[in-house]
Structure formats: C-alpha cells, structure tokens
Amino acid sequence: DTAVSQTPKYLVTQMGNDKSIKCEQNLGHDTMYWYKQDSKKFLKIMFSYNNKELIINETVPNRFSPKSPDKAHLNLHINSLELGDSAVYFCASSFGTGYDQPQHFGDGTRLSIL
Amino acid sequence: SQKIEQNSEALNIQEGKTATLTCNYTNYSPAYLQWYRQDPGRGPVFLLLIRENEKEKRKERLKVTFDTTLKQSLFHITASQPADSATYLCALDGGANNLFFGTGTRLTVIP
Numbered sequence: 001d002t003a004v005s006q007t008p009k010y011l012v013t014q015m016g017n018d019k020s021i022k023c024e025q026n027l028g029h030d031t032m033y034w035y036k037q038d039s040k041k042f043l044k045i046m047f048s049y050n051n052k053e054l055i056i057n058e059t060v061p062n063r064f065s066p067k068s069p070d071k072a073h074l075n076l077h078i079n080s081l082e083l084g085d086s087a088v089y090f091c092a093s094s095f096g097t098g099y100d101q102p103q104h105f106g107d108g109t110r111l112s113i114l
Numbered sequence: 115s116q117k118i119e120q121n122s123e124a125l126n127i128q129e130g131k132t133a134t135l136t137c138n139y140t141n142y143s144p145a146y147l148q149w150y151r152q153d154p155g156r157g158p159v160f161l162l163l164i165r166e167n168e169k170e171k172r173k174e175r176l177k178v179t180f181d182t183t184l185k186q187s188l189f190h191i192t193a194s195q196p197a198d199s200a201t202y203l204c205a206l207d208g209g210a211n212n213l214f215f216g217t218g219t220r221l222t223v224i225p
Contacts, residue, residue: 002158042204043158043215044144056212090157100146102167103213 004029004107006091013081014114021076021109023091031055032074033092033103034066043090049074052095078111086113117141118206118216126222127194135189135219137204146204147187148213149182152201161202162189194223 004019004025013019025032033056047066048056054066061077074091088108094101120135135145146165150158164171164180164187176202178192191198202218205213 041201042217042219044212045208045212048212066203092157097121098162102160102163103158107155107157 004091004093004104006089006109008109009107010110012112012114014103015081015083017037017081018079019081019111020078021091021111021113023074023076023106025072025091025093025104027093027104029093029095029104030071031094031096031101032068032071033094034074034076035090035092035105036058037108039087044088047064047074048097076106081111081113083113086111087104118204118214120202120216120219122205122219123217124220124222125146126224127223129194129196129223131194132222133194133198133221135193135202135204135221137187139185139206142185142206142214143182145156146207147178148205149176149178149187149189150203150215152203154216158203159184172219184216191221196223196225199223 007022007106031050034046035043036042046060049068052068065077068074090108091106092103094103117140119138127133130133148163149161152158162178164178175192179188199222201218203218208214
C-alpha cells in the first residue's frame, strides 16, 4: 500500500487554467504538507495542515489554495496558472507538529505550463 | 534569512569508500536536523534525525554528526555501494515541523 499518494503524476496545461492536485495518506498522520521543487531541485515548503487547520502559510501567491476535506487528504488548487508555476509539487505527512517527526513524501506531481 | 548549503552539487566516489556529505547553515539555530534521500522521479525518503544535544547518530552504514558551534552536519555512508547513488538532502527545523531543505548533493558511487 502506498503511504502518501498524489494524483496526477503528470499535469500539462496551458497558462490561465485552473487545476487541482490530490493527496492522500494512509499512515494515520495528522499533519500534511505541500512542497514545491523547482528546476534547480530546491524543495520549499508551501503549506501545512494540522487537524484541518492551516498552521503554516509561506509567502506563496494566493492563487494557490490548500483544501483538506479530512485529515487523510490535502488537495492543492491552483488558479490562473502561470509559466513560473512549472515545477514538481510534493505532498508529505507526519505525526503532529513536534520537532522530531520525520516527514513521509509522495512521489510528486510534475506540473508543466505551456 | 536562513541559509543552508550542501558542500557540493555532485560527488563521485569509488565503491567501498566512505562518502562524506556536508551541510552548513547560517543565521539559524535549529533544534534538530534531518537527512533525506531522493531518487530521480521520487519523493524524498527520511533517513536520520539528529537533535541539537546529540553529537552523533548511526543507522547501519549511515552516520550523522551535528556540530552546533560550527553550524555544520556531516553525513557519512561507509562501504558505499552503487545502490547508494542518489541525491541527499539535509533539512533543518523551522518550528512546528516546518522543514527548510538544502539544495542537495548528488552522490554517484562508481563500481
């Protein structure tokens, strides 16, 4: 069983479109995250959710909105896609928000904007 | 702002040797530091965590050190194997389990 799964794995779309990426974890974790990995492989936190509440919101454009229907899911919705949004987006999860909790990552969604 | 540097973008070593990767940070005093492995087309996989009051942590062929005075962590893979070839990322805590990642070192173990 996949612990953290993301869909789709690849997403190719045009500028200006709206798209969503789904993430599910079956580890029983109560904190989930979204990261963006750019072309230089730099991985940067975007959001995290703990018990369905946003606890971190880095300086990302408000075109990006995380939505969590329950603690096993954290979806990422992106409005008005721009060329600079092209990247690999990773979902992750962990137990709680303690300082010593490893994070478990999905295999990423590669978003390409034409 | 926090700055995390991993010593080199790429490192090639001969099979059987010890690989040593470096993670340096500035403008920050993390309570813990984590190391992850990332294979092409995959997400990062957690390897080891070390706390600020720990000098060293081991797991099988892996060893991590954490020097808060030098603001540096070293990651060692002993008896390296071609299967160890991957990108290795260090990550520092930003509070509330917010992790700041380094840019990674791509390790290639040559048979």
